[in-house]
Amino acid sequence: MLLQHLDYLLALAAERHFGRAAARCHVSQPTLSVAIRRLERDLGIVIVQRGHRFEGFTEEGRRVVTWAQRIIAERDEMLADLERMRGRLTVTARVGAIPTAVPASPFITAEFLHRNPAASVRIEALSSREIARRLADFEIDAGLTYLDDEAPPGTRSVELYREQYVLVAPHDHRLMEHTEVTWTDAAAMELCVLTTTMRNRRILDANMAAEGVSYRPAVEADSVDALYAHLTHSRRATIASTAWLPQLGVPQGFAARPMVQHGPRPAIGLVVLDRAPASIVAAALVAVAADIDLGSRIDSMWSEMTAVTRGPRR
Structure with a gap:
């Protein structure tokens, strides 16, 4: 059994497609397919469910993938450790x-x-x-x-x-006159926030709930850059972390004010x-x-x- 065959197997697990896995490994699709079949022969099991296309792994195949992840990780650690001994990573x-x-x-x-x-x-x-x-x-x-x-x-x-949360809104909005903004006041704005799959959004929702309010975002996105993009040339706002500001700053024409803190940061x-x-x-x-x-x-x-x-x- 060759470690290279395990590399091919992990590429197939990641891509779930023989052609894309072969491209990821910079080999032809027949080369990758032959390597997987060689691995199956060496282990005496069927790893891949085959039809006209990749259909998933067998139960034994899923277990082999798990072990392959560990083995390849240990190989990479060995190489990194040798590099460290030579004084460079x-x-x-x-x-x-x-x-x-x-x-x-x-x-x-x-x-x-x-x-x-x-x-x-x-x-x-x-x-x-x-x-x-x-x-x-x-x-x-x-x-x-x-x-x-x-x-x-x-x-x-x-x-x-x-994290410390701040409202980023147009500088001439009335809330920018306050030293601290309540979540109730922020909820009334056209907010751009992350999607509900993100932990940050669930934290924001909990802060809203702590003041007994609900809100409907104007824009939901899965990246901070996308939130900022939707502030440009608009009267919308977002609830940002101060950790964003050193890199992203505050958009021109906007200002930032602290949100009321509910519980530990x-x-x-x-x-x-x-x-x-x-x-x-x-x-x-x-x-x-x-x-x-x-x-x-x-x-x-x-x-x-x-x-x-x-x-x-x-």
């Missing part, structure tokens, strides 16, 4: 980030790349639930997500910062699988997360921003 750190944490991710990646100049980073915007699944399947090295009752099991984490952190030996890449990311004191930096930037944009209040 050339791997690609795979990080899944919830949409609300994506704008803050450059603080992590910049320091990681400073410490490991030969490495690279791939960021994917994922839901908190998808981060949990991909960590368990060894498809990502770390996640940037909420540290709450929906945090992935079997992981360890480092808290990075706590939600924590965002870096999560990695809790396993021994620890992943070399995950350990390097954890070391960065533990050192940068991101919460203080974001809070300081927000304080500076409010000092510059402070206007009349009541």
Whole structure:
């Protein structure tokens, strides 16, 4: 059994299509098909349900995929460990980030790349639930997500910062005269918010419910960039995290005011699988997360921003 055959199998598991899996592995489709059949012959089982096209895996095949994920992850860890012993890390750190944490991710990646100049980073915007699944399947090295009752099991984490919510709205809107905005007042606006599949949206809904109000968003999107795009040339508003502002700022003609805080501020952190030996890449990311004191930096930037944009209040 060749490790390359396991690579092909994992590509097929990800793409669920022989042609796309072959393209992902930079081989011909017949080459990939022959390799999968060779793997089946070596193991003495049927792995793939075949018809005119890929129809899924057998029960034994699903188990082989699970083991293949572990084996390939350990191979990659061995190679990374050897690189570390030679004094350089050339791997690609795979990080899944919830949409609300994506704008803050450059603080992590910049320091990681400073410490490991030969490495690279791939960021994917994922839901908190998808981060949990991909960590368990060894498809990502770390996640940037909420540290709450929906945090992935079997992981360890480092808290990075706590979200503080602000209303981003046209600067001449009456609510921008307030020092703090209630969720009841915000609910009356044309809001652009994330979809209900996102943990951030569920947090916003809970804050609305805490004041006994319901609301109907004007726009729902699955990325922060999309929310900001819908603010341009409109009278719409969004409820942002202060962690977005260092990278995205406040759109021209808009201002930001703090929302009333109900309960503790939600924590965002870096999560990695809790396993021994620890992943070399995950350990390097954890070391960065533990050192940068991101919460203080974001809070300081927000304080500076409010000092510059402070206007009349009541």
